[in-house]
Structures are given as C-alpha cells and as structure tokens.
Amino acid sequence: MSSPETSPAPIFPHRHLIGIEGLSPQDITALLDLADTYVEQNRRIDKKGAVLRGRTQINLFFEASTRTQSSFELAGKRLGADVMNMSVGTSSVKKGETLIDTAVTLNAMHPDMIVVRHQNSGAVELLSQKVSCSVVNAGDGAHEHPTQALLDALTIRRRKGKLQGLQVAICGDILHSRVARSNILLLQTMGARVRVIGPPTLMPTGIERFGVEIFHDMKKGLEDCDIVMMLRLQLERMAGSYVPSQREYFRYYGLDYDKLSAAKPDALVMHPGPMNRGVEIDSAVADDIHRSLIREQVEMGVAVRMAVLDALARNLPNDPDTAETAK
Amino acid sequence: MTRTAFVNARLLDPASGYDQIGNLLVEDGKIVDLGPDLFNDGVPEGVETVECGGKVLCPGLVDMRVFTGEPGAEHRETLALTSQAAAAGGVTTVIVMPNTDPVIDDVALVDFMERRARDTAIVNVHPMAALTKGLKGQEMTEIGLLKEAGAVAFTDGDKAVANAQVVRRAMSYAKLFDALLVQHAEEPALASGVMHEGELSSRWGLPGIPAAAETIMIERDLRLMELTGGRLHIAQISCEASVEIIRAAKNRGLQVTCGVSAAHLQLNELDIQGYRTFFKLSPPLRSEQDRQALVAGLADGTIDVIVSGHDPQDADVKRRPFEEANFGAIGLETLLAAGLALVHSGDVPLARLLDTMTHVPADLLDLGTGRLAAGLPADLILIDTDMPWQLKPEALKSVSKNTPFEDRRFQGRVLRTIVGGRMVFVHGEEG
Numbered sequence: 001m002s003s004p005e006t007s008p009a010p011i012f013p014h015r016h017l018i019g020i021e022g023l024s025p026q027d028i029t030a031l032l033d034l035a036d037t038y039v040e041q042n043r044r045i046d047k048k049g050a051v052l053r054g055r056t057q058i059n060l061f062f063e064a065s066t067r068t069q070s071s072f073e074l075a076g077k078r079l080g081a082d083v084m085n086m087s088v089g090t091s092s093v094k095k096g097e098t099l100i101d102t103a104v105t106l107n108a109m110h111p112d113m114i115v116v117r118h119q120n121s122g123a124v125e126l127l128s129q130k131v132s133c134s135v136v137n138a139g140d141g142a143h144e145h146p147t148q149a150l151l152d153a154l155t156i157r158r159r160k161g162k163l164q165g166l167q168v169a170i171c172g173d174i175l176h177s178r179v180a181r182s183n184i185l186l187l188q189t190m191g192a193r194v195r196v197i198g199p200p201t202l203m204p205t206g207i208e209r210f211g212v213e214i215f216h217d218m219k220k221g222l223e224d225c226d227i228v229m230m231l232r233l234q235l236e237r238m239a240g241s242y243v244p245s246q247r248e249y250f251r252y253y254g255l256d257y258d259k260l261s262a263a264k265p266d267a268l269v270m271h272p273g274p275m276n277r278g279v280e281i282d283s284a285v286a287d288d289i290h291r292s293l294i295r296e297q298v299e300m301g302v303a304v305r306m307a308v309l310d311a312l313a314r315n316l317p318n319d320p321d322t323a324e325t326a327k
Numbered sequence: 328m329t330r331t332a333f334v335n336a337r338l339l340d341p342a343s344g345y346d347q348i349g350n351l352l353v354e355d356g357k358i359v360d361l362g363p364d365l366f367n368d369g370v371p372e373g374v375e376t377v378e379c380g381g382k383v384l385c386p387g388l389v390d391m392r393v394f395t396g397e398p399g400a401e402h403r404e405t406l407a408l409t410s411q412a413a414a415a416g417g418v419t420t421v422i423v424m425p426n427t428d429p430v431i432d433d434v435a436l437v438d439f440m441e442r443r444a445r446d447t448a449i450v451n452v453h454p455m456a457a458l459t460k461g462l463k464g465q466e467m468t469e470i471g472l473l474k475e476a477g478a479v480a481f482t483d484g485d486k487a488v489a490n491a492q493v494v495r496r497a498m499s500y501a502k503l504f505d506a507l508l509v510q511h512a513e514e515p516a517l518a519s520g521v522m523h524e525g526e527l528s529s530r531w532g533l534p535g536i537p538a539a540a541e542t543i544m545i546e547r548d549l550r551l552m553e554l555t556g557g558r559l560h561i562a563q564i565s566c567e568a569s570v571e572i573i574r575a576a577k578n579r580g581l582q583v584t585c586g587v588s589a590a591h592l593q594l595n596e597l598d599i600q601g602y603r604t605f606f607k608l609s610p611p612l613r614s615e616q617d618r619q620a621l622v623a624g625l626a627d628g629t630i631d632v633i634v635s636g637h638d639p640q641d642a643d644v645k646r647r648p649f650e651e652a653n654f655g656a657i658g659l660e661t662l663l664a665a666g667l668a669l670v671h672s673g674d675v676p677l678a679r680l681l682d683t684m685t686h687v688p689a690d691l692l693d694l695g696t697g698r699l700a701a702g703l704p705a706d707l708i709l710i711d712t713d714m715p716w717q718l719k720p721e722a723l724k725s726v727s728k729n730t731p732f733e734d735r736r737f738q739g740r741v742l743r744t745i746v747g748g749r750m751v752f753v754h755g756e757e758g
Contacts, residue, residue, distance in 0.1 A: 099647070100647075118648065120648035120650045121532035121648070121650065122648055122650075125602060126648055141650070142532035142533075181532060204528075205526070205528065207529060209526045210529075
C-alpha cells in the first residue's frame, strides 16, 4: 500500500464518523488498512505527516477523558493539523443549550474536524447536524464509541491475522457500555462471533436480539474464546445498586488466571482502560505480556484515529492552493 | 336573539346513535331543535343560515388532557393561544392540567383560571385541580372547596402520586364529593428512563421505561380502589398489558376508566429514530404491538377517551440531547385528524371514535355537554371526514411547534367550530 501522503483518494464514503452502525465491511477494512500504515509511521523517529496541514481540529470533550483526548490530539498533530482542546464542564444546568450554542460558535471558527465526547446518547449526532465540518464521535452516552471498536479490531487483526471466524467474549457492564455496543456491531460486521458475559443487572434489555450469545457464568462463557474483552465497571455501580460489592463482583466476574484458563490457550486479553485492578481484572493478568494486549491497544488508538481523521479529511472540500502545496 | 340554522347536515349524535341528514337550529347559544323535518316550510326570516353540504355536524370535542403555559410559562403558550389551537382542532372544551406555576391547588387559582378563560379563551376551559398540594404527592388538596369552585377532577397531571397511603386516603375522601381522581400511572422509581425499554432503547443507549412502570401503578391503584370505592381514571395508558388490566377490572365491576393519546394510537417507539425529541412523550411511545393493542382496546370500549395530551414545549427545551429534552408534544390541532385515521383504516367506526371525544369525557367530568339535544349549549363542529391536508408547523396556532406529526398527511378536518352558538373557527377564514 502506498503512503497516505501521496494517495489522497477518498476511501470512506461518509462525512462523519458517528458510529459503527451503518459502516460496511469495506469501510471498516479501508480504515484498518490505512491505520496499519500509520502504525509504521508512528514507530519512526520522524512521526510527522502533512495530510492535515492547514486543517483545524477541535477536540470538544463534555466528559473528562485523558486517554481518548490525548490520543486524538496526538493523532491530529502527527498529521499536521492545528489541534485545539476544549473541555466543557458538565456542571451547567442547561447542558443542551450549551451543546447547540457551542456547536454554532465553534462552527463559525471554520474548523475542519470536530471530535466530540458527550455524556448523552445521540448528542454527537445532534451536534453534527449543526456544523458544516466533519464530526468524529469520541463516545456518546451509552450509545457508541466507534474509534475504540476500530482500535480493538486493529489490535486483534494484527495479532490474529483476521477477524472473521474469531470467538470474542465481551465481559462486564454491558448495560452502560458504548464500547460494548460499538464492538458488537463491528465484530459482527466483520464476521466474528460475539458473546457477552456479565450479571443480569448489567445486561441491556433485549440484548438477546443483538445476535450475541449471553452468559452469566464467566468460565462457561469463556470456553473456546480467542479474545477476552474486559469492560470498566464504574465504582459507583458496585455499591449495591447493580452489584452488591466489589469483592463479590471480582469473585464472579473479575478476570483472573483461573477464569482465563477456560478460554483457548492462546486467548488474548483486552481492556479499553482505565482499569480497576482487582475489580474487573486481576493485576497479574493485566500485566502479562504474553496474554494482555492492553498497552498495544493504546498504541493502535493513535494510529486508528489518524486513519479516521485522514479518511474524513479526504472528503472535505479542498482549497486548490492548499491541495497544490500538500502535494 | 341570535339564531343560526345549520341546514343539510349529517347530524351525528354518538351518545344516542342518531345519524341522519337534517337541520339544526341554534338560538341564544343553545340547540333548540334538530331533525330532518325542521324547516320543512323553509328557514324563517332573520335566521343566519349555514349550508352544511351533507357534512358531519356533531358535538364539539372534549379534550380532557391539555397542558397550558398560563400561568407561569406564557412563552410556551397562553390560554388564549391554547383555546385558538383547540378551536382549529374542533375542540370546544379544554380541560387544563394543574401543572402550572403556581400550581392549581387552591380555590383562588381555580378562580383565576376561570376568569382568564372567560376573558381570553374562545372555547370552554375547565381546570382539573391538583390532587396533592404543590403536586408534591404528600398532602391532599381541598377537594370539596375546589370542586365547588369549578375544578372538574383531581390529578397531579404529569406526575404520578407515588405514595399509596396518600392515594388511598384521597380516594376515600373524594368519594364524599363524588370527585373523579385522575392518575398518571407511572411508578416513578421504574420510570426514570426516557423511552420505552426494549431492544431499541438498548441499541440507542437510552435509559428505558419498562411497561411494568405503568402496569404496577395501575394495579396498585385498582387494589386501593377495591378498599375505598370511588371513581378512578387513568389519564393515559400506553401498553398492551394495561389494556388487559383495565379490561379485567371493568369486568370485575370497578368504576375505572382510562384514556389514550392520539399520538399513542398513531406512533410507536421507532419514530424516535435519530433521537427525535418531538417523540419524547410521557408515557413513552411503545412497541407496534402495544400500539395495535391500544387501537383494539379503543374499538372494543376498554379505552374510554382519546386525549391530545397537548403539551407545548419550546425549542430551548426540545433542541437538546434526547435524555436532556423535556417530555411532551402538542396535539390539539391534530386530535381529530389523528383519530380519523383509525376510521379510514377501518379499525374504529366513526361514531365510536366520536364517543371517546364527546359525551364520554363530558359525562366523566359531569359537564352536561357532548350531545346533540335540544336545550344543551350549542358546542358543535362541522367536519369534512375526507378532506386531505398536510400538517405544516408554521400553520399551527401554537407558538410551540413540538408536533410529532410534522409534514404528516391527514384525511379529514374541521370546517367549523361553534362554541355556545358562536362561530370560533371557520376553515379557510383563519388569518
């Protein structure tokens, strides 16, 4: 594959990336292939590209996130964009007004990309209707987190060589997890088989209609799995509201070597971070360089976000002068 | 003495089953006579004549669930505008909910509403009073005094009265005055979500409201009624299970009635797709199977009344992420048209549809209207049941445009609305 700097041909037929829903296997493969080239670029000493030179990228985070925000910031900068970070407090009573007002205000500054995280499902879609640039969803409520699913897919594909036919288990708080929703959609689109494992209180209503297998017994659920994806459980949900206590949760749903032994011998462990060690995952498993992909996921995150920004930018209207210089 | 003759009309009185081509004479705001033989010798001199062209002339509609912005939220809708929207929709009597600011929980507020209605509204307006002070669900209001002042029923509007002891005592006490209690049936702890709980709420990542939130509250209140007696009306039901519960309760002889909104008869949870907040209603729009059960319950008489659930909400509280947006949709101007869709689809006969919007709610609230009969106030509507039209938000009377029927094509609309003999709406003449 040729380097992205010399092949600005459109590869992704969408203006925004709001979710995995609606993406074809071709769309996903194109992004993953492009991301592979950025993995190589990011491992060089000179990591700087120019495909987004002259472009302005705004990271608009209504919900705090060190990890995702810095990943997007680095991705934009390595592509040559000017990146501005905006963290909007969530304390304001009129969050909705803030959202639309902020969208209109930012749009007047002529950004090319807005990366948005918001605590409400659908908020990123709403914002995308009010701006004239491309919008990337960095997580909306319990709805979707498409770049997380893409980076997980890239991590798996590089280790296992494929996604098709793999057995993947997603474990923990499925109910509140946008990561779970995006991963279920992506993995199914790419031909993997998905299981969800967790207590009934953390399963969404109607999950049986998502085309996944449901398990409440973790060891049974992990049998024959190639990939074990752990989810973060918010600490406030462990004090009796959804599960009785941390220690009871860890006893039945924390990933330790004993439970992991039910999966395939070469099964790999993933976690979107940040981890609650000793709650959903045992430290020894999380740090096992032979089984855990957790650090690799962070690396793939930057590459995937570069691919997404690049792919969306190729669809933006191009000023002819800028296009000349970019070549 | 003003006299108006409606000639060559299809006189339709759902209460008596009367349905004939004939004429009707209004004098000083009252119906004085009607029938096919009236005016056999011609319309007398000095009588204004309205040629009805064989269209349906029936009692004006009674909408027993309307939220208005006055007092307290006039920017959403004044009582005057609410009444104009009602007139355009063929609603001659509007029952307003007590969820205003201040809350209608005191005799002075009932007086205020009646005075504002008399001074500014072009249709009849009667308030329901709060069942509990400040809608807080704790202490009952002065049911006797409020009823004397003109409150037609008692409800906390869009809030459920959650405390079973409060409901039990209010039911028991209300019997003293034969007062009707109206409950918004939603167990609050289970109803913390924003849409129907099911596969779609899970896919869209929105917190759900299970149907059980509604059925638990209905069944609880029915058990309390068995202890206390009295009259209970469930303001709006939304799911199949509620239809079955009400049907069984009626068979047991309980004095329970229930309503459904026109929106819930026409729409389902799928309409929310794309996080469209105009479809965020309380109770929530549920599955297609639930919708069909509601239509069947309406046809077989389990459901007693259709309401608009009219609830004006401005752009500031609707143009938000779905979870943050307010509940509610306007509906006065689409009530009849949305109902007629069920007639055209063959699900409900016209007379049955009109039952649920005329004499049945009028009798529940003891209004003494809702019929075509000599001596009653001339609250009438002339309807073309077939006229095609398309709903354009800019053509709506309401300043709040939160209609779930934007751009919807309807068949059938109101040609004239008459309140107390006065022509308050004439199709094509509104400005």
